[in-house]
Structure formats: structure tokens, C-alpha cells
Amino acid sequence: MSQASQLLELLSYGVLLVAVAIVTHADLRTCIRLFGIQGFFLGFLSILVGWHTGDVHLYWVALTMIVVKGLAIPAYFEHVMRRISVGRGPERAFSTHAGLLVAAGLMLVAYHVSRTVAPATPWLTRDVLASSLATVLMGLWTMINCRKALTQMVGFLVMENGIFLFAITETYGMPLLVELGILFDVMVAAGVTGILLLRISGSFNHIDVNEMTSLKG
Amino acid sequence: MDTWPLLTAERLALVACGVPAAGLLAAVGLYRRLPLAHRLFSACLAAGSLAGAGLGLLGLLADRPLRIAFAGPHPSLPVTLLLDPLAGLFLLLICGLAAHAAWYGREYALHGDPAPSLLLQDLTVAGLIAAMAGVVLSNDVVTFLATWELMTVATFVLVLQEHGRTEARKAAYVLLVASQLGTACIVVALLGLAQQAGSLSFDAFRQLGPLSPALRNTLFALALIGFGTKAGLVPLHVWLPLAHPVAPSHVSALMSGVMIKTAVYGLIRCCFELFRDLDASWGLAILSLATVSAFLGVLFALMEHDLKRLLAYHSIENIGIILMGVGAGLWLEASAVPVLGGYALAAALFHTVNHGLFKALLFMGAGSVICATGHRNLEEMGGLLKRMPRTGLTFFIGAMAICALPPLNGFASEWMVYKTLWALSQAADPWAQPLGALVAAVLATVGGLAAACFAKAFGVAFLGLPRSRRAADAVEVGPDMWVPMASLAAGCALLGLVPGLVLPLLARALPACVNDAAPALTDPGAFLALPVPAGPAPYLSPIAILVAIGLVPLGFHLAWRWLGESFDRPRVYGPWSCGYPGDAPAPATGGGHVAMGRAQYTATAFSQPFAFLFRQFFSRRKLLDVHAKKTEYLPERIVVRIRIRSPFDRWIYGPLRLTVLWLSGRVARIQAGSVQLYLGYMLATLVLLLLVAP
Numbered sequence: 001m002s003q004a005s006q007l008l009e010l011l012s013y014g015v016l017l018v019a020v021a022i023v024t025h026a027d028l029r030t031c032i033r034l035f036g037i038q039g040f041f042l043g044f045l046s047i048l049v050g051w052h053t054g055d056v057h058l059y060w061v062a063l064t065m066i067v068v069k070g071l072a073i074p075a076y077f078e079h080v081m082r083r084i085s086v087g088r089g090p091e092r093a094f095s096t097h098a099g100l101l102v103a104a105g106l107m108l109v110a111y112h113v114s115r116t117v118a119p120a121t122p123w124l125t126r127d128v129l130a131s132s133l134a135t136v137l138m139g140l141w142t143m144i145n146c147r148k149a150l151t152q153m154v155g156f157l158v159m160e161n162g163i164f165l166f167a168i169t170e171t172y173g174m175p176l177l178v179e180l181g182i183l184f185d186v187m188v189a190a191g192v193t194g195i196l197l198l199r200i201s202g203s204f205n206h207i208d209v210n211e212m213t214s215l216k217g
Numbered sequence: 218m219d220t221w222p223l224l225t226a227e228r229l230a231l232v233a234c235g236v237p238a239a240g241l242l243a244a245v246g247l248y249r250r251l252p253l254a255h256r257l258f259s260a261c262l263a264a265g266s267l268a269g270a271g272l273g274l275l276g277l278l279a280d281r282p283l284r285i286a287f288a289g290p291h292p293s294l295p296v297t298l299l300l301d302p303l304a305g306l307f308l309l310l311i312c313g314l315a316a317h318a319a320w321y322g323r324e325y326a327l328h329g330d331p332a333p334s335l336l337l338q339d340l341t342v343a344g345l346i347a348a349m350a351g352v353v354l355s356n357d358v359v360t361f362l363a364t365w366e367l368m369t370v371a372t373f374v375l376v377l378q379e380h381g382r383t384e385a386r387k388a389a390y391v392l393l394v395a396s397q398l399g400t401a402c403i404v405v406a407l408l409g410l411a412q413q414a415g416s417l418s419f420d421a422f423r424q425l426g427p428l429s430p431a432l433r434n435t436l437f438a439l440a441l442i443g444f445g446t447k448a449g450l451v452p453l454h455v456w457l458p459l460a461h462p463v464a465p466s467h468v469s470a471l472m473s474g475v476m477i478k479t480a481v482y483g484l485i486r487c488c489f490e491l492f493r494d495l496d497a498s499w500g501l502a503i504l505s506l507a508t509v510s511a512f513l514g515v516l517f518a519l520m521e522h523d524l525k526r527l528l529a530y531h532s533i534e535n536i537g538i539i540l541m542g543v544g545a546g547l548w549l550e551a552s553a554v555p556v557l558g559g560y561a562l563a564a565a566l567f568h569t570v571n572h573g574l575f576k577a578l579l580f581m582g583a584g585s586v587i588c589a590t591g592h593r594n595l596e597e598m599g600g601l602l603k604r605m606p607r608t609g610l611t612f613f614i615g616a617m618a619i620c621a622l623p624p625l626n627g628f629a630s631e632w633m634v635y636k637t638l639w640a641l642s643q644a645a646d647p648w649a650q651p652l653g654a655l656v657a658a659v660l661a662t663v664g665g666l667a668a669a670c671f672a673k674a675f676g677v678a679f680l681g682l683p684r685s686r687r688a689a690d691a692v693e694v695g696p697d698m699w700v701p702m703a704s705l706a707a708g709c710a711l712l713g714l715v716p717g718l719v720l721p722l723l724a725r726a727l728p729a730c731v732n733d734a735a736p737a738l739t740d741p742g743a744f745l746a747l748p749v750p751a752g753p754a755p756y757l758s759p760i761a762i763l764v765a766i767g768l769v770p771l772g773f774h775l776a777w778r779w780l781g782e783s784f785d786r787p788r789v790y791g792p793w794s795c796g797y798p799g800d801a802p803a804p805a806t807g808g809g810h811v812a813m814g815r816a817q818y819t820a821t822a823f824s825q826p827f828a829f830l831f832r833q834f835f836s837r838r839k840l841l842d843v844h845a846k847k848t849e850y851l852p853e854r855i856v857v858r859i860r861i862r863s864p865f866d867r868w869i870y871g872p873l874r875l876t877v878l879w880l881s882g883r884v885a886r887i888q889a890g891s892v893q894l895y896l897g898y899m900l901a902t903l904v905l906l907l908l909v910a911p
Contacts, residue, residue, distance in 0.1 A: 113907045144896045209892045
């Protein structure tokens with residue numbers, strides 16, 4: 001196994017580790033910063049893949065990744081957080097232990113599934129694939145586990161990061177235009193969520209999604 | 218001869234569709250003048266319906282059936298119509314009554330404050346009429362089901378006309394649920410046949426070879442449940458007494474008079490054409506259900522004081538009588554006595570026509586009374602015969618007809634049903650004869666109870682003194698309302714006096730497997746004598762009947778003369794007498810009159826002996842509410858409420874409803890409205906698929 005390959009694996013573990021940290025961490029501000037770190041990890045990962053394959057466009061992808069996901073979106077979310085003054089109340093539906101247990105189970109599922117999917121080249125190991133799938137599931141689990149709408153958005157973005165990781169390990173990244181389009185989508189989603197949250201907290205004085213059960217027909 | 222019926226039929230069909238369509242356009246143009254638009258459209262609808270009735274008559278008289286096919290929504294699904302004599306008979310009935318109802322609705326729908334949605338209501342009535350015509354004309358599964366469902370939807374909308382009332386919303390909901398369940402059964406039955414025949418056309422069903430007994434019995438049972446629900450057969454009748462009273466009265470007349478008859482039509486087609494070689498036991502099953510329906514229908518009617526709901530329960534009773542004929546017919550046909558089977562079916566068809574006439578008449582009469590008094594409760598009416606003589610007279614004729622009193626049409630057809638029941642001894646089954654006698658006895662009881670019920674309804678509503686202020690102030694309705702009623706009453710009398718007029722027509726309408734009875738029916742003596750192929754006939758001398766018919770009124774007359782001695786004595790009342798005021802002049806305001814009217818024999822009192830006699834058949838609870846301010850020994854007001862629950866509500870539908878609600882509550886828990894829960898479902902599904910897929 002080449003050193004580059006080992007480095008790639010290490011970076012993907014970093015992405016997954018951050019995702020697990022987001023699942024369990026109670027503090028919203030920490031979650032947002034952790035998400036930023038994940039963006040940096042993905043950026044470095046893109047640079048590594050680009051260097052290995054010689055694809056120049058992956059450098060651009062890495063740059064936008066770091067700027068948008070590593071800096072812009074966390075900064076924007078922190079701004080929203082300050083504006084709506086999210087309280088420090090109970091943040092998770094499940095306890096930390098239960099959340100970690102489920103996360104471990106989901107990781108097992110991801111590793112089990114990754115055995116049936118062939119990576120694009122031997123250079124990309126199965127573990128990278130598995131951690132990308134696990135990251136997607138962690139994101140979904142974050143959305144289920146948390147009670148604040150802003151954290152749910154973070155979970156959604158973690159899912160998106162997992163999908164990015166999967167794409168880059170399976171296909172060496174999509175064409176630049178597609179990547180930029182997806183990033184733009186994510187940015188718009190984050191922006192809309194921010195505006196919506198401002199509105200919701202303005203109308204209801206909280207952003208607790210549990211209170212939305214009374215809206216059902 | 219072959220071309221002119223076709224040509225005329227086309228013209229009639231064009232008029233039947235075109236005139237209402239033109240009327241609708243004109244009415245929409247006149248939208249700002251709502252009453253005028255309504256009157257115009259209703260008149261066009263009546264004219265179109267008359268043309269449709271003409272088409273039906275043509276189909277009944279034509280030598281060969283008329284077939285029409287249109288291109289459908291898909292090349293493999295053409296819209297095929299068949300106008301054979303049976304369809305023609307039902308079309309004649311449907312459109313003939315629709316013309317009366319539409320004309321009646323011209324004035325009826327305008328009483329009170331006509332809602333702005335009046336034109337929509339008219340359009341729905343037109344849709345209902347068209348759908349009913351489509352049901353009897355359709356000759357393939359898709360057309361049949363489409364028109365059948367259109368009929369349900371139109372009924373639903375019409376029942377919801379007074380959607381401000383909880384009663385109407387509940388009725389509409391029950392109607393929809395019952396109809397959907399029934400239709401589901403019909404869909405399965407027809408598609409099962411279609412699968413066997415390899416075609417969706419009813420013609421293919423008719424040529425279908427014998428099915429396996431298990432499949433045939435299952436499919437027929439489903440068809441029976443489906444059509445039985447629409448017809449209001451006990452115990453599938455729950456929707457009928459709820460839905461019929463809340464619709465506008467001219468719509469109630471259509472629903473009760475003809476809408477439920479489309480189910481009879483479907484059942485006749487199924488029994489005698491689409492399903493071949495049915496077991497004789499199906500005839501027994503239909504006959505038993507019909508007997509139970511007739512008996513319970515009239516019993517619940519007797520307990521009812523809401524005039525329209527009373528009539529609705531009588532529809533259940535009469536559907537029972539009609540299906541007695543159908544069941545007996547099927548039994549006799551399956552026992553290889555097609556002549557008597559045909560006679561039984563002719564009796565059923567005759568009663569179908571007759572019930573359509575007098576039930577529509579009675580619902581219109583009820584509508585006129587409601588129009589004039591604003592009350593549906595019998596206890597608020599009284600003394601209307603003097604104030605509304607035309608309505609009273611026509612209602613009386615309808616009431617006599619429904620009680621099967623000679624010389625009206627109800628008697629004529631029930632007489633034929635009686636004869637059919639006696640003829641059951643010809644069936645192969647050894648216990649057909651005792652059963653026939655038993656059913657005939659039940660039918661006689663039903664007739665007696667119906668007479669009691671209408672003695673109550675007519676007596677309390679039209680005789681005596683007004684029981685409420687508005688009844689005292691009632692005035693006769695306008696000619697747009699009483700003329701259709703008079704026309705229907707004339708029809709009742711005509712068919713009762715000269716049944717020989719219609720019997721040959723009914724003979725034409727019999728399905729092929731039983732039309733051996735045709736000669737027996739076209740014979741002028743057929744009405745009185747029984748067509749028995751061989752053997753000792755259960756015979757009742759026509760002369761004996763005539764003598765009896767003459768002797769009974771004579772006996773009554775003599776008894777009246779004899780008793781009259783004591784009745785004719787002058788009756789003197791004191792100024793504070795609590796009884797009737799006698800011939801005392803009514804006070805100018807009518808107030809005192811009403812107060813005295815309250816002291817009369819009430820409908821509740823009238824039906825109390827029957828309630829006691831038949832107490833096993835329903836749970837009747839008397840609730841006494843004493844309203845008092847300080848002490849209950851000085852009550853200000855005492856309210857007696859009598860609550861009657863049918864055994865079906867109590868033992869079948871109540872528990873069923875609770876079970877469904879409980880299950881629904883359980884199922885609804887998975888939809889808690891929580892975002893996380895929904896995301897959790899997604900995660901669970903995703904993980905499951907990931908694990909299962911490879």
C-alpha cells in the first residue's frame with residue numbers, strides 16, 4: 001500500500017471521525033466548527049486525489065470546498081446562531097451512549113455493504129468507501145437525533161459530505177461543473193435554511209422541531 | 218321497420234342530451250337571475266328526461282335490441298351501450314320519474330333562501346339522471362362501473378347540499394363508505410367474470426360457459442353484496458335511512474324511486490343473464506334476505522316520526538318485496554320451472570315500477586309538507602288536509618298504494634308477489650312450499666304494518682288539528698309542485714286499475730331464460746289466474762276475491778251505520794275542557810288552536826303498542842330529563858326522549874366501527890408528525906435495503 005493511499009485512508013477516517021463527533025456532541029457551536037473541519041479534511045482529500053491522478057480541476061474543487069464548506073457555511077451558521085440566540089437546553093433525543101451505539105451499528109452496516117461494492121482502482125481501499133457510506137449514515141442519524149433545526153441542517157450537510165467522499169472515491173470526482181453545481185446547491189440550501197430559521201425563531205421564539213408535531217393533519 | 222326505430226332512437230337520444238345541455242348554457246348565461254336560470258334549466262331537464270323516457274319505451278317495444286358503441290378513452294375500451302327491453306323498461310322508469318322530479322324541483326328548490334350553489338345542485342341532479350340512464354344502458358364493465366361511480370358521487374354531492382348540518386355530513390360519509398365497499402365487491406365480481414370470459418363486454422359474459430361452482434358462487438356472493446348495499450338490503454341498509462332524508466325532496470324521490478332500483482337491475486342481469494346455472498339455493502338466500510328486509514324495514518318505519526326517514530325505511534321494505542320476486546324467480550328458474558320463474562320476475566319488475574311511482578309521489582308529498590310547514594317531524598304537523606287539499610289527496614293515494622290497498626298499483630304487484638309465493642310449491646325443493654307460505658305470511662304482516670304506519674303518518678300529519686304554529690299557517694304549494702304529484706297519483710291509479718296494460722310490456726322485458734312466461738302474462742286473465750304448467754294448481758277464485766273486495770267495504774259501511782248512532786250525538790265541551798275544542802271557531806291568531814292541537818293523540822303514542830309488541834327487534838329506551846332550578850320536586854320542564862337503536866347498529870356496525878377506529882388509531886401512531894421520526898423511517902428503510910439488496 002502506497003503512502004498516498006495510506007494518507008487518503010487517514011483523511012477519510014478523519015472525515016468519519018468528525019461525523020461521529022458531530023453525532024455525539026451536544027453543543028451546537030462545536031458542531032458547526034466540527035463541520036468546518038470536515039470541510040477542510042475533504043479539501044485536503046481532493047488535493048491528494050488530484051495530485052495522484054493529475055487532474056487539475058480537483059484543485060479547484062478543493063479550493064471551493066475549503067472556502068464554502070470549511071469557512072463560509074460555518075461562519076454563516078454562527079452568525080445565524082448569534083442572531084437567534086439558540087439556548088443550551090437538551091439538544092439530543094437520545095443519550096450520548098445510545099447515540100454512539102447506534103452510530104457503531106450503522107458503521108457496521110456501512111462496512112458490511114462496502115464489501116459488495118468494488119472501488120474504482122485498487123489505489124482506493126475499501127475502508128475509504130466504507131467511511132464514506134458511514135459518513136452518509138452518520139449525517140442521517142444526526143438529523144434524527146438532534147432537536148434543533150440548525151443541527152438538522154448540519155446533519156444534512158454531513159450527509160452531503162459523505163456523498164462527496166463516495167463520489168470522489170468511486171469516480172475520482174465528478175466533472176468540475178457538476179461539483180460546482182452541487183456546491184452551489186448546498187450553499188443555497190444553507191442560506192435558505194438560515195433565513196427560514198430566522199423567520200421561525202422570529203415567529204415562535206424557538207427552533208425546536210419537536211414542537212412541530214402539532215402541525216400534522 | 219328495422220330502420221325507423223334506429224332513426225327515431227337517435228333523434229330522441231339527441232333531444233335527451235341536447236336540450237338539457239342547451240338549458241345549462243342558457244342557465245349559466247342567466248346566472249345573475251338565479252331563480253329564472255334554475256326554472257329554465259329544470260324545465261329543459263324535464264324535457265330531456267321525457268325524451269329519454271320515450272327512448273326507453275322505444276327500446277321496450279323494439280323487435281331487436283339497439284346497440285351503440287363509441288370510441289372510449291382507449292382503443293381497447295370502447296363505450297358500448299345496449300338498449301334491450303329490460304334496459305328500456307328501467308330507462309322508461311328512470312327518465313319518466315326524473316321528468317316529474319325535475320319539474321317538481323322547479324319550485325321546491327326555490328323555497329326558503331335558495332343557495333347560490335343552486336345551479337350546481339341542478340347540474341348534479343342532471344348528472345345523477347344521466348348516470349342512472351348510463352348504468353342501465355351500459356354493456357361493458359368499464360362503462361358500467363364508470364356510470365355506477367358517477368351515480369355514487371352525484372348522490373354524495375346531493376346529500377351534502379345542507380352541509381352545514383352534522384346529520385348531512387354524517388349521512389354523506391356513511392353513504393360514501395357503504396357505496397365504496399359495495400362497489401369494490403361489484404368490481405371484483407365483474408372483473409372475475411371478465412377474466413373468465415377474456416373480454417370486458419357483457420355480451421362475452423352471456424356466452425360464457427359454465428364456471429367452476431366455487432368461483433361462480435364466490436363471484437355471485439360478491440355481486441349480491443355489492444348490489445344489495447346499493448339497494449338497501451338488510452343488513453347492508455345502514456346508509457339508506459341516513460342519506461335519503463337529508464337530500465332535497467325531489468332528489469330523495471329520485472334516489473328512493475329509481476336510484477336504488479339500478480341495483481335491482483344489476484341483480485336481475487346478474488341472476489338471469491351474466492351468471493348461468495346458479496344454484497337454487499341462491500334464490501332461497503335472496504328470498505330470505507328480502508323477507509328480513511321487508512319485515513325490519515316496515516318495523517323501523519313504524520318507529521320513525523321523521524316523515525322522510527319513515528319513507529326511507531319503507532324503501533327498504535319495498536326493496537325487500539321486489540327482491541322476494543327476484544329470489545323466488547331465481548329459485549323457480551333454477552328448479553326448471555321457467556314459466557313460474559318468469560312470472561315471479563314479472564311480479565318483481567311490476568313492483569319495481571309501482572314502487573318507483575308511489576315512493577316518488579310520497580317523497581314529493583313530504584317535500585311539499587316540509588315546504589309549507591318547515592318541519593320534518595310528524596309531531597309538528599297536523600290538520601294539513603284542510604290547508605293543503607291537493608297535497609293531502611295525492612299523498613293519500615300514494616299512501617294507499619304503498620300499503621297495497623286495492624284498487625291501486627301497490628296492490629296489483631304485491632298480489633302478483635303473493636301468487637308467486639304460493640307457486641313456490643312447484644319448485645323441486647320439498648320445503649319450498651312451507652317456506653313460501655311462511656314468506657307469504659310475513660308479507661301479509663308487512664302489509665298490515667305498512668297500513669298502520671301510513672295510518673299514523675297520514676293521520677298525524679294531515680288530520681286532526683295543527684300541532685304547531687307553522688302547521689296552522691301552512692298554505693297549499695304551487696302547481697309546479699302539485700301537478701307532478703297528481704300525475705304520479707294518476708299513474709298509480711291507472712296501473713292499479715288496468716294492470717293488463719303493463720303486463721305485456723313486462724313480459725317483453727323478461728330475460729331470455731325465463732321469457733316462456735310471456736304468453737301467460739299477455740293473456741288478459743293472467744293477472745288473476747296463476748300460470749301453472751301442470752298439476753293441481755294453488756287456486757284462488759277471482760270471483761271470490763271480487764266478492765271479498767265488495768263485501769269488506771259493505772261490512773265497514775254497515776258497522777259504521779250501526780256505531781254511528783253513538784258517534785252522532787252532540788258533543789258538548791266545557792270552556793276548560795282539556796280535550797278537543799270541537800267545532801269551536803279557531804282564534805284569529807291560531808295560537809289557541811295549536812295549544813289544543815297538542816292534546817291530540819301523537820305519533821309516538823300511536824306507534825307505542827307496536828314498539829311494545831316487537832320490542833325484541835330493537836332496543837328502545839325512554840329517557841326522562843327533569844329540568845329544575847331549586848328542587849326536583851318543582852320541575853320547570855320535563856323532557857321525555859325515546860331513543861331507538863337498531864340491532865344492526867348495536868351488534869354489527871357499532872362494534873365494527875369501534876374496531877376500525879381502534880385499528881386506525883394504532884396505525885396513525887406511525888404518523889406522529891415528528892420530523893425525526895420520519896427521518897428515522899427513512900434511515901431504517903435505507904439500512905434495510907442496503908442489507909437486503911445484495
